[in-house]
Amino acid sequence: MNQERAPAAHRVARLGAAWIAGVVATMGTILGFESVGRALYPPPPGLDPARAADAVAIAVAMPPAAFAVVVLGWVLGAFVGSLLAVRLARGAGLLLAGGIAALVLAGIHSVLGTLPHPVWCGWVAVPGTVLAALLAARLGRRWEWR
Numbered sequence: 001m002n003q004e005r006a007p008a009a010h011r012v013a014r015l016g017a018a019w020i021a022g023v024v025a026t027m028g029t030i031l032g033f034e035s036v037g038r039a040l041y042p043p044p045p046g047l048d049p050a051r052a053a054d055a056v057a058i059a060v061a062m063p064p065a066a067f068a069v070v071v072l073g074w075v076l077g078a079f080v081g082s083l084l085a086v087r088l089a090r091g092a093g094l095l096l097a098g099g100i101a102a103l104v105l106a107g108i109h110s111v112l113g114t115l116p117h118p119v120w121c122g123w124v125a126v127p128g129t130v131l132a133a134l135l136a137a138r139l140g141r142r143w144e145w146r
Helices: 002-040 052-061 064-089 093-114 119-142
Strands: none
Touching (some): 002 093
16 A cells, blocks of 8 residues: 555655745746846946835836836746756646746736836737746657656
């Protein structure tokens, strides 16, 4: 009986580890792009992004290219995290990629609802995130471990 349970427990552990690695890779990618965006387009002097009122003022002052860097980070974050999770899990690709995409979409919804953004950010980020996760799931299943 233990021999029958071991493979299932191993599979669950692999899925859990793949999920965690995918989320970490997603967040690392997104935070990396946001750091690059802040370096390329620093906030106006004297404003603290940690304060809500200043964060709104910073968002209003951001050029469109700064928003493009952020949106690119969201989309590539979903792709990188989903691809890593699918590759590590060796299965359940659509489930893992969809879960990671859902987390990114929740973050996008939160940020777009909190700070002012151009309308195109949502129109690009939402379908881009979904398509990136689907592409990662497909690519991850095609590449076999050898």
